[in-house]
Amino acid sequence: MNASRIWNPWDDLIVPALLPPLCPCCQRALPSFQNNALAGQSESLVAPEASQGHLKAAMTVLKSLLPIPAQTDLCADCRRRLPFIKENYCLQCGARIEKGEEYCAECQETPHSFEEARALFSYSQEVSSMILAFKNKGERSTGEWLGREMGVAFRETIALWKITRVIPIPLLPSKKKERGYNQAEILASHIVKENGNLLLDTTSLIRIRKAKEQKTLGAKERLLNLLDVFAVQGSFSRAEHILLVDDVLTTGSTLDVCARLLLEAGAGAVYALVAARA
Ligand SMILES: [Zn+2]
Ligand SMILES: [Zn+2]
Structure with missing residues (x-):
């Protein structure tokens, strides 16, 4: 799967953009972001080469709609501890x-x-x-x-x-x-x-x-x-x-x-x- 990879919007654009904020103490992703479909399924969503053009255009639109990266916070475990x-x-x-x-x-x-x-x-x-x-x-x-x-x-x-x-x-x-x-x-x-x-x-x-x-x-x-x-x-x-x-x-x-x-x-x-x- 890792052979000379082409530009992949999921790995190269969406995932970094949605990279979940980590707990500043234990460095684990905060639970509210762990279920995020886009962030969680990057491996299975590699786009076929033919659709790259459309995807690029779609990604540009999506990127403009993405919220400002979420603020970091303690996870519930660390907050208790x-x-x-x-x-x-x-x-x-x-x-x-x-x-x-x-x-x-x-x-x-x-x-x-x-x-x-x-x-x-x-x-x-x-x-x-x-x-x-x-x-x-x-x-x-x-x-x-x-x-x-x-x-x-x-x-x-x-x-x-x-x-x-x-x-x-x-x-x-x-x-x-x-x-x-x-x-x-x-x-x-x-x-x-x-x-x-x-x-x-x-x-x-x-x-x-x-x-x-x-x-x-x-x-x-x-x-x-x-x-x-x-x-x-x-x-x-x-x-x-x-x-x-x-x-x-x-x-x-x-x-x-x-x-x-x-x-x-x-x-x-x-x-x-x-x-x-x-
Ligand atoms: Zn934590
Ligand atoms: Zn004192």
Whole structure:
């Protein structure tokens, strides 16, 4: 069957066009697309050579009618299995904690500069793989899905916090150029889209230099290390409630420094949403 194949509209046009969106976690085709007749029967629908001309014309029409590729989403299995944080979280940093407690041990000891942060997931192996695929392997669709998921999951939280402006944690321009995008900006733009009239602000907070290695530093040293990494351009009114967006919250020092700078520039309060709480 594979001998010097001729142009085959099913394999060369229809199937790629209808290529089903995959679950960003397990990479399996989403069930609603698995039964798609066109996508599922490509092998048995090879057109005879004589009808190629007609098929080409038909395919051109069909292609123009095809919808925009469907958005990716979690399959039902992954949605059940992944560690969404919906309850029992630290009221400041969003980390999962024991039932009945209000704050995690770290936040009890050293409160953060931001009011509250919430995370969509705990940082499991699978969540980490998805975020790394998005950050380092160009899987933008995974980030777009994460942003939509965050936007929907935290709609009430965003309303409760009275957010007026959404600011993604910036990358150095050189880093953004190298990666092709700022992952936090993709998350933020989809959170904004899911929440009506929020303002997306990618210019007020900037990253002006590279941070020194953080791993060996304690909490206070991390803050000092980051203080001259970011800068705020302009000022805010006290009525501004700013939502910072980042992919992962580990120690919170990046969010702390950015929150501190935004508060110094006049903002009334700073909150944060992240995809995962490490
Ligand atoms: Zn899945
Ligand atoms: Zn905490």
